[in-house]
Amino acid sequence: MISSLRKDADIIIKKSIDAVLPDEAVKRALKGFKKGTGKVVLVAAGKAAWQMANAAVKEMPDISEGIVVTKYDHVKGNIPGITCCEAGHPVPDENSFSATRKALDLVRPLGEDDTVLFLLSGGGSALFESPLIPGEELQDITKQLLACGADIVEINTIRKRLSGVKGGRFAEVAAPAKVYSIVLSDILGDPLDMIASGPAVPDTSTCQQAQEIAARYNLKLSDEARNLLGKETPKELSNVTSVITGSVRELCTAASNAAKDLGYEPIILTDMLSCEAKDAGSFLASIAISNSRKGDKKLAFIAGGETVVHLKGTGKGGRNQELALSAAIGLNGLSNAAVFSVGSDGTDGPTDAAGGYADGETVSDLKEKGLNINLYLDNNDAYNALKAVDGLIITGPTGTNVNDVSVLLIS
Incomplete structure (x- = not known):
């Protein structure tokens, strides 16, 4: 028995x-995608990034270029026109930072007629990162949060304020280009601004909440990091459409x-x-x-x-x-x-x-x-x-x- x-x-x-693999989920979400008159570039971040990007490129051969940032050993082959990068998870590393710089360099020059197809999945908080503090300190804070028993929402509330791409900041960098975000949810209740720390979503968390979390878990932070916890994240974004597909x-x-x-x-x-x-x-x-x-x-x-x-x-x-x-x-x-x-x-x-x-x-x-x-x-x-x-x-x-x-x- x-x-x-x-x-x-x-x-x-x-x-x-097998039932929750992202291929069909991405295809469903792309039915609502309307490209502008300019070019379409792809940015995919998270543990499912390669699979999502591979499905998207098969459905949309007119994607001009793009980048995938995923966990080590998660790239399963070449995707035409797409640069695939592997990086650290659950703690970001230098490969996380360098791959994210490439993504930012890709979207900064875009104009209002262009579109970013942004494919996001869990793990993106570590993999897709442009730290506003030294990388070593961000790694240490991440380790503290993982070890203290903080839940994913608490962890991401802190990480948003220490990052140049989280909490809606990636969408700000991509503007005036439109961002069509397809999200594979890994957080209970599917809160868009918390999945991978919401790079393309207005942030609903507050500085006060971040400071309370830091105090609750007695996080060891530099003065620079503490100051960043007091700086608010974007609360409005006019260039983003988000679709959740797939969940627990x-x-x-x-x-x-x-x-x-x-x-x-x-x-x-x-x-x-x-x-x-x-x-x-x-x-x-x-x-x-x-x-x-x-x-x-x-x-x-x-x-x-x-x-x-x-x-x-x-x-x-x-x-x-x-x-x-x-x-x-x-x-x-x-x-x-x-x-x-x-x-x-x-x-x-x-x-x-x-x-x-x-x-x-x-x-x-x-x-x-x-x-x-x-x-x-x-x-x-x-x-x-x-x-x-x-x-x-x-x-x-x-x-x-x-x-x-x-x-x-x-x-």
């Missing part, structure tokens, strides 16, 4: 991700359909999951305990969203791996339940895994190898614990990015 659950998990993962809701629906095809009764718990990864894992395990002995039907409980990890240890992992490993404690001894959690982009934290899988045998398998699950959780080392018991889910870069999906299967 356990091996059957793992096979079902792998099928659901593949079908779910579609990912949850796809997981539900895939589970149903396998004979499970799917229950979507939420597409707004936002809590500590450990708590989410424990919660799913508690549902398993309540339902695993009823035995009259196969159930799939589905939660989409994005959890957070409060880094206390020095181990290796990501939020999805930590969620799965945390669930293993409650699943221990159950013969008919499993939990898996994956990032739709195929990468979970700074690892090569998309997420993790755990079932009723995970704890005992670790014990047989002399490994204490609690020590690994305390050290935020879910990757190495799951690796030891074949609990890593590895898909490779998928070309999309619409949050995470976590599933409890009861057979």
Whole structure:
């Protein structure tokens, strides 16, 4: 039964991700695109940038030139007329900065008859960056925000004010050219100004909020950075049209359909999951305990969203791996339940895994190898614990990015 659950998990993962690949989403969004009388240039940023750009160029051969900025190992080949760059994520690096400079150089000379086709996906906050403070300090602040447990909205509220492209500033640079922005959402509720920190969207966050976040997490900032938190971002943009296409809701629906095809009764718990990864894992395990002995039907409980990890240890992992490993404690001894959690982009934290899988045998398998699950959780080392018991889910870069999906299967 356990091996059957793992096979079902792998099928659901593949079908779910295939259903939210950006090709069709970009095609849908381009139906509303109206080019000006001038030229069209393409700028794509984010983990799904290559896939989105490749789809757009196939649909619009009159794109004159463009640039893609995506994560390392996410470029899957040449795109005619497009320069493809890879850069750092989740912490921006010099390649992020240099690629963004190329994008800015591309749009600055454009006139009012020209159009920028701007393709944006999650991860763009790190990949698409022109810092207003030294790059090393921006990297340090990003690391502080990732480690303190701040959520993505809080992180982006800070990053907008330290950047020359975030919070609507990229659209300002592109003016007077029109910007047609196609956005693949990776943030709960699809707030346009927070996805990749909203380079082409008027910013709804305020200086006061940014300063409160900095104080709440006791961020170590230079005087220059603190001063920037007090400078307001653009609140109006007249040259931008934005279209959201793809989101975690579609990912949850796809997981539900895939589970149903396998004979499970799917229950979507939420597409707004936002809590500590450990708590989410424990919660799913508690549902398993309540339902695993009823035995009259196969159930799939589905939660989409994005959890957070409060880094206390020095181990290796990501939020999805930590969620799965945390669930293993409650699943221990159950013969008919499993939990898996994956990032739709195929990468979970700074690892090569998309997420993790755990079932009723995970704890005992670790014990047989002399490994204490609690020590690994305390050290935020879910990757190495799951690796030891074949609990890593590895898909490779998928070309999309619409949050995470976590599933409890009861057979």
